[in-house]
Every structure is written in C-alpha cells, then in structure tokens.
Amino acid sequence: MTVIQEKSPSIVIRGMSKTFLEDTSETVYVLKDVDLTIKHGEFYILLGPSGCGKSTLLNIIGGFLDKTDGQLDIHRANSNHDSNRGFIFQSADSVLFPWLTVEENVEFGLKMKKIPLAERKRIVQSYIELAGLSGHHHKFPSEISGGMKQRVQLARVLANNPDILLMDEPFGALDAMTRRTMQKELIRIWQETNKTVIFVTHDIQEALMLGQRIGIMSVGPSSKITSMYEIDLPYPRKITSPDFNHYYEIVQSHFD
Numbered sequence: 001m002t003v004i005q006e007k008s009p010s011i012v013i014r015g016m017s018k019t020f021l022e023d024t025s026e027t028v029y030v031l032k033d034v035d036l037t038i039k040h041g042e043f044y045i046l047l048g049p050s051g052c053g054k055s056t057l058l059n060i061i062g063g064f065l066d067k068t069d070g071q072l073d074i075h076r077a078n079s080n081h082d083s084n085r086g087f088i089f090q091s092a093d094s095v096l097f098p099w100l101t102v103e104e105n106v107e108f109g110l111k112m113k114k115i116p117l118a119e120r121k122r123i124v125q126s127y128i129e130l131a132g133l134s135g136h137h138h139k140f141p142s143e144i145s146g147g148m149k150q151r152v153q154l155a156r157v158l159a160n161n162p163d164i165l166l167m168d169e170p171f172g173a174l175d176a177m178t179r180r181t182m183q184k185e186l187i188r189i190w191q192e193t194n195k196t197v198i199f200v201t202h203d204i205q206e207a208l209m210l211g212q213r214i215g216i217m218s219v220g221p222s223s224k225i226t227s228m229y230e231i232d233l234p235y236p237r238k239i240t241s242p243d244f245n246h247y248y249e250i251v252q253s254h255f256d
C-alpha cells in the first residue's frame with residue numbers, strides 16, 4: 001500500500017458535516033468533519049456499515065441533499081461533458097419508465113435536451129452497445145432481468161455524458177452471479193469511458209473487486225472517512241488470489 005498524492009481533483013470535500021432535524025433538542029450529526037479528495041477518472045469506493053451515512057454523503061455530492069457545514073467543490077474534467085453528475089440507484093425499477101422500451105429509456109434524457117433525432121439515435125446506439133444491450137433495444141423493462149435493467153440505467157445515465165458517476169449499491173439487489181458479471185462489465189465501461197466513479201457498498205469483496213481506492217467510514221452518528229486504502233491490484237481482479245486476500249484481511253479488520 002502506498003501513500004496517495006492527491007492531484008487534479010474532481011471532487012474536494014473539507015470539514016463537511018450533515019445534520020438531520022430531530023425531535024429532540026440535541027443536534028445529531030450523521031456526518032461530521034468529512035474530508036475527501038477524489039481525482040478525475042478515479043474509481044473510488046465508499047465502504048461502511050449499514051446506516052453510517054454512505055448514501056447521505058453520495059446524495060450530497062449528487063446535489064440531492066444540502067450539506068450543513070463545510071466545503072464541497074466539484075471540478076469538471078473538461079467542457080466536453082454535458083452534465084456534471086449521473087446517479088445510478090440500487091433499484092432500476094424506480095427509475096426506468098415501464099412504458100418505454102430499452103432504447104426509448106436510454107434516449108429519454110437526450111430527447112428532453114432536444115438533441116436532433118439522427119444525433120440522438122447515434123448516441124443511443126453507442127451506449128446500448130457499450131452497456132451490452134444489443135439485441136434487447138425493443139424490449140420493455142418488464143421483459144428483461146434485473147442485471148439487464150441495471151445495464152439500461154447505466155446506459156441512460158452515460159448517454160447524458162456526465163463527468164462523474166455516483167453509484168449507490170447498484171448491484172445490491174442482484175444475485176451473486178449476475179453481480180459478479182456486472183462488476184466486470186462496470187470495470188470495462190469505466191476503462192472505456194474514463195469517468196470518475198464513486199461507488200457505495202457495504203460489501204468488502206465488491207469494494208476490492210472494483211476500487212482503486214477504498215475509503216472506510218466509521219459507524220455513525222458523526223461518521224467520517226477514517227481510513228483510506230489504495231488497492232494496487234490489476235484488473236480484472238481475482239478473488240482467489242493471495243494479494244486479493246491480503247487486502248481483504250486488512251479491510252476486514254476494520255469491521256471485526
């Protein structure tokens with residue numbers, strides 16, 4: 001493990017805190033004094049126990065929640081990106097339109113932005129191919145598996161060309177085999193697109209399969225990132241390799 005030089009930041013968070021309103025007079029901090037710098041193109045994992053505040057932190061970065069205190073700066077990689085952040089949720093069912101086909105779902109954001117038809121079709125086709133959805137474009141969400149739905153969600157977000165992908169346990173509801181396939185697919189897509197990815201999970205194995213760096217959050221309340229590891233393993237990673245298990249034991253020791 002090596003100390004990381006933080007340069008060319010995509011996201012800078014300093015001393016950030018978040019409170020939710022409680023019935024009691026006491027202020028309860030979900031997050032307290034969070035510091036985090038994420039580089040452009042980095043694959044960063046937020047790992048922590050259930051309820052520690054991972055989703056809250058991701059939602060603040062995503063702009064869905066306001067921070068209470070501190071600094072949050074999001075820097076764009078370059079002006080070619082249309083949008084800053086794209087959010088991938090655990091359940092595709094809550095975000096895909098059931099009355100639209102796979103192709104129409106992927107096309108939706110582009111249509112809203114009034115991208116001309118020919119350009120739209122070209123973009124949709126390229127992301128359908130990238131997400132491994134070729135041959136499924138005329139199907140409706142009810143006709144495809146959970147893993148395929150997550151591919152559609154990913155293609156739809158990528159079609160909007162965001163700088164940063166924010167992923168909140170996106171494979172948490174999938175069976176183990178599909179989950180493994182989707183992890184490999186995500187690495188392939190990340191390597192092809194050079195997006196900055198922040199991926200939330202409470203699964204150590206998943207964190208080690210995917211992340212270049214893993215930030216471990218402490219148990220809440222007043223959670224923060226207490227440890228950071230650079231995972232110096234090549235992709236695709238093998239869960240049976242001695243190096244993988246070496247990292248597993250180190251990360252696991254935080255939760256013993």
Ligand SMILES: Nc1ncnc2c1ncn2[C@@H]1O[C@H](COP(=O)(O)OP(=O)(O)OP(=O)(O)O)[C@@H](O)[C@H]1O
Nearest residue numbers: 020021030048049050051052053054055056057202
């Ligand atoms: N809108 C809200 N109002 C009040 N409390 C909230 C709100 N949203 C989250 N919390 C509380 O903040 C804490 C952190 O929740 P959060 O969902 O961010 O955790 P998490 O680490 O993502 O959990 P999990 O892994 O179970 O999804 C929890 O105690 C939760 O009850």
